[in-house]
Amino acid sequence: MISRILLNTNRFSKTTTIFKRIPHNKPASSHLSSCREYTSSLQPTPLPTTSPSSVLIRTFSSDDSGSHSDFAAQKKSVPSGNQKALELIDSHVKSNPIMLYMKGSPNSPQCGFSARIVQILQSNGASFSSVNVLEYPEIREGVKQYGEWPTIPQLYVNGEFVGGCDIVTQMDEDGELEELLKTVENA
CATH class of the missing domain: 3.40.30.10 (Glutaredoxin)
Known part of the structure; x- marks a missing residue:
């Protein structure tokens, strides 16, 4: 049954699979050692680290001089009819x-x-x-x-x-x- 499922998935995928097809007449335990060897050789990929000094930080100005005029506070004027x-x-x-x-x-x-x-x-x-x-x-x-x-x-x-x-x-x-x-x- 497992061999049929793997076979069916291999039909649709062109990628290499880490699983071997297990013949119906051999026990699955004989193939576990080859899977263990493969998975033990896998090493985690370390994430890139950055020091705090290399991180860009956006500072916000406390006055309008460093800000675009579109973001400045605006007061609405009272229309004369109002x-x-x-x-x-x-x-x-x-x-x-x-x-x-x-x-x-x-x-x-x-x-x-x-x-x-x-x-x-x-x-x-x-x-x-x-x-x-x-x-x-x-x-x-x-x-x-x-x-x-x-x-x-x-x-x-x-x-x-x-x-x-x-x-x-x-x-x-x-x-x-x-x-x-x-x-x-x-x-």
């Missing part, structure tokens, strides 16, 4: 004690995060104002710049940015949000 949106957002935040920028409306939130903040505010009995950023693309982009926060919803209390869904949820669980909302009632 300036009006930022001014409108500022007036909303300053004139409303609790201001929520969300996707959808409190009666019909359009994302789970917005729905969660509405639920938290309502469970705390808070009266709040909101803007549906899906209806106003300028406000949607402007509020991200205004709060320096990349996601929506965004909650503002007493003119200060509180956070998004995760932060508001954590504050609610810790009881911090309830204390913050009490300051609105007293103001």
